Amino acid sequence: xxxxxxxxxxxxxxxxxxxxxxxxxxxxxxxxxxxxxxxxxxxxxxxxxxxxxxxxxxxxxxxxxxxxxxxxxxxxxxxxxxxxxxxxxxxxxxxxxxxxxxxxxxxxxxxxxxxxxxxxxxxxxxxxxxxxxxxxxxxxxxxxxxxxxxxxxxxxxxxxxxxxxxxxxxxxxxxxxxxxxxxxxxxxxxxxxxxxxxxxxxxxxxxxxxxxxxxxxxxxxxxxxxxxxxxxxxxxxxxxxxxxxxxxxxxxxxxxxxxxxxxxxxxxxxxxxxxxxxxxxxxxxxxxxxxxxxxxxxxxxxxxxxxxxxxxxxxxxxxxxxxxxxxxxxxxxxxxxxxxxxxxxxxxxxxxxxxxxxxxxxxxxxxxxxxxxxxxxxxxxxxxxxxxxxxxxxxxxxxxxxxxxxxxxxxxxxxxxxxxxxxxxxxxxxxxxxxxxxxxxxxxxxxxxxxxxxxxxxxxxxxxxxxxxxxxxxxxxxxxxxxxxxxxxxxxxxxxxxxxxxxxxxxxxxxxxxxxxxxxxxxxxxxxxxxxxxxxxxxxxxxxxxxxxxxxxxxxxxxxxxxxxxxxxxxxxxxxxxxxxxxxxxxxxxxxxxxxxxxxxxxxxxxxxxxxxxxxxxxxxxxxxxxxxxxxxxxxxxxxxxxxxxxxxxxxxxxxxxxxxxxxxxxxxxxxxxxxxxxxxxxxxxxxxxxxxxxxxxxxxxxxxxxxxxxxxxxx
Numbered sequence: 001x002x003x004x005x006x007x008x009x010x011x012x013x014x015x016x017x018x019x020x021x022x023x024x025x026x027x028x029x030x031x032x033x034x035x036x037x038x039x040x041x042x043x044x045x046x047x048x049x050x051x052x053x054x055x056x057x058x059x060x061x062x063x064x065x066x067x068x069x070x071x072x073x074x075x076x077x078x079x080x081x082x083x084x085x086x087x088x089x090x091x092x093x094x095x096x097x098x099x100x101x102x103x104x105x106x107x108x109x110x111x112x113x114x115x116x117x118x119x120x121x122x123x124x125x126x127x128x129x130x131x132x133x134x135x136x137x138x139x140x141x142x143x144x145x146x147x148x149x150x151x152x153x154x155x156x157x158x159x160x161x162x163x164x165x166x167x168x169x170x171x172x173x174x175x176x177x178x179x180x181x182x183x184x185x186x187x188x189x190x191x192x193x194x195x196x197x198x199x200x201x202x203x204x205x206x207x208x209x210x211x212x213x214x215x216x217x218x219x220x221x222x223x224x225x226x227x228x229x230x231x232x233x234x235x236x237x238x239x240x241x242x243x244x245x246x247x248x249x250x251x252x253x254x255x256x257x258x259x260x261x262x263x264x265x266x267x268x269x270x271x272x273x274x275x276x277x278x279x280x281x282x283x284x285x286x287x288x289x290x291x292x293x294x295x296x297x298x299x300x301x302x303x304x305x306x307x308x309x310x311x312x313x314x315x316x317x318x319x320x321x322x323x324x325x326x327x328x329x330x331x332x333x334x335x336x337x338x339x340x341x342x343x344x345x346x347x348x349x350x351x352x353x354x355x356x357x358x359x360x361x362x363x364x365x366x367x368x369x370x371x372x373x374x375x376x377x378x379x380x381x382x383x384x385x386x387x388x389x390x391x392x393x394x395x396x397x398x399x400x401x402x403x404x405x406x407x408x409x410x411x412x413x414x415x416x417x418x419x420x421x422x423x424x425x426x427x428x429x430x431x432x433x434x435x436x437x438x439x440x441x442x443x444x445x446x447x448x449x450x451x452x453x454x455x456x457x458x459x460x461x462x463x464x465x466x467x468x469x470x471x472x473x474x475x476x477x478x479x480x481x482x483x484x485x486x487x488x489x490x491x492x493x494x495x496x497x498x499x500x501x502x503x504x505x506x507x508x509x510x511x512x513x514x515x516x517x518x519x520x521x522x523x524x525x526x527x528x529x530x531x532x533x534x535x536x537x538x539x540x541x542x543x544x545x546x547x548x549x550x551x552x553x554x555x556x557x558x559x560x561x562x563x564x565x566x567x568x569x570x571x572x573x574x575x576x577x578x579x580x581x582x583x584x585x586x587x588x589x590x591x592x593x594x595x596x597x598x599x600x601x602x603x604x605x606x607x608x609x610x611x612x613x614x615x616x617x618x619x620x621x622x623x624x625x626x627x628x629x630x631x632x633x634x635x636x637x638x639x640x641x642x643x644x645x646x647x648x649x650x651x652x653x654x655x656x657x658x659x660x661x662x663x664x665x666x667x668x669x670x671x672x673x674x675x676x677x678x679x680x681x682x683x684x685x686x687x688x689x690x691x692x693x694x695x696x697x698x699x700x701x702x703x704x705x706x707x708x709x710x711x712x713x714x715x716x
Contacts, residue, residue: 038089047596053077099135117447129542291359394445657693
């Protein structure tokens with residue numbers, strides 16, 4: 001596609017149906033993300049983010065802590081609290097707004113995706129179960145998806161048009177990404193690797209030109225080749241005649257290079273530095289804050305950071321003095337403002353420069369989540385079947401066609417999958433980072449398929465027949481394979497026989513349609529019909545996840561979700577006590593049970609948090625309500641000695657029964673060919689019938705005093 005056509009497609013104006021479709025789609029996305037947003041109790045992580053945002057909003061300040069990732073989310077939520085007040089609903093508004101804005105971004109990517117492809121990408125972004133659920137969740141993953149797609153669009157708009165404004169957009173978005181979450185490092189790795197590969201392939205003939213070994217000894221030949229390559233490399237390092245891809249690569253690398261300083265912490269446990277005793281990234285239980293340098297390591301940290309900063313400035317100015325300093329100003333102004341919480345926490349600049357990356361280097365051995373290598377394949381096959389299947393097909397299609405932009409989308413999707421699979425921490429919300437590139441790749445693929453229909457003039461009757469043929473083939477095939485029939489019963493045998501006949505007839509019709517239309521003209525409408533079916537299943541899956549099972553351990557995406565009992569108790573106190581905020585409450589912190597109570601009791605005046613160890617201190621007579629981890633009940637019963645006589649068991653948090661853990665590669669592959677495993681998987685896929693698990697929860701006990709209404713009954 002030439003530059004003129006790219007610009008033409010990229011214009012905002014288009015046929016009337018295009019802006020109308022985006023308006024309807026954005027309205028639907030906003031409603032889905034905002035409706036009943038505060039009904040679900042805040043998850044453990046959500047309550048942390050909301051509480052620290054509330055601390056900032058209420059004047060207590062905020063100091064960057066890499067355990068909660070970048071400060072942007074807390075600062076943005078605090079801004080919402082300032083305007084709209086603090087509640088579960090408003091705590092999630094930033095994510096909901098980011099998720100809605102994400103749906104609109106493909107309109108700026110039409111030059112590459114095409115009009116149909118961009119619109120289809122927006123449809124999938126709006127209805128994706130993963131993106132919908134985590135757009136209603138006070139975490140920063142959907143915010144990162146917004147910055148990520150914006151950065152990718154800026155990169156390609158700059159490659160296509162060469163306008164410096166896209167460099168400025170990229171600098172701002174990159175800064176926002178680094179102040180939001182450390183997955184920004186993975187993003188930079190993937191995009192930089194792609195651009196470096198493009199630049200290398202494009203310049204390789206010039207690098208090796210003139211390098212001849214002739215008939216000389218191997219050492220001499222190697223020396224000549226090395227000298228020739230070094231000569232060409234020196235020319236490249238002068239940054240003369242830099243392509244747009246190389247320029248964008250230089251920009252990303254030089255802007256973020258100082259933030260990579262802590263990467264040297266990887267070496268502290270290797271033979272290279274282990275002998276020195278230097279602490280460059282303090283481990284859990286180490287001499288300093290997790291990920292921070294300590295003692296002599298501080299000197300090394302300062303030196304490395306200064307060296308990389310100097311190298312970044314030198315390289316940036318050698319590339320393009322005019323553009324680079326402006327981009328650097330945009331990047332570092334945004335980064336410093338958010339990292340220091342608007343200059344109220346100057347130490348945030350230091351922790352952001354080193355500890356952000358250092359913390360997660362130190363956490364790799366912890367492997368939070370402890371999920372198997374196939375975790376993302378498994379969870380994506382439940383929630384993102386449409387982009388997963390079509391991205392796989394698109395990968396083969398674009399690699400075979402050697403499509404440049406399609407190849408990039410394949411590289412982005414594959415790179416994200418590989419890096420997140422390698423990383424030791426695997427969580428359901430990280431599926432957002434994998435779903436985004438798969439959706440964009442699928443959107444382009446389906447858009448190109450629509451263009452092929454137009455070019456190949458698929459006859460209307462034949463196309464309609466293929467569209468109808470797909471469900472006519474899938475439904476009997478599905479029923480025959482996954483419905484259990486008792487062949488000793490005549491009715492079951494007749495039903496199965498009818499299904500097999502229908503399946504054979506559909507297969508014969510399919511063969512006839514292929515012969516009549518040709519493989520391509522058959523495949524395109526068949527793919528469209530399959531996509532519609534899978535989209536319908538995605539909408540159903542998203543509805544169940546976000547509106548029916550959002551607090552249920554039946555969903556794989558629901559990870560240690562707070563039980564409705566928690567908010568039920570809070571509402572009970574609010575309705576049954578005149579001055580509930582004056583109640584004396586003691587809360588056992590065992591196993592992190594302070595959360596989400598700290599959020600829900602944030603403006604109560606008499607709440608104590610203790611780690612109960614059997615001492616009477618945890619249940620003094622002054623406490624009218626004591627909340628204790630279930631495993632400490634015998635201790636608290638002995639300590640209280642009946643002073644708080646009314647006791648109610650409360651479900652605190654619940655999670656999906658992780659029966660899939662421990663499977664070997666052979667077992668995983670064997671399940672693919674086991675019909676009973678497929679039937680169980682399909683039963684879960686359609687009906688969310690999870691295995692029973694009494695141990696998949698942590699409960700607590702609420703002890704009420706005589707003077708406190710104790711008629712609380714946990715909801716079903």
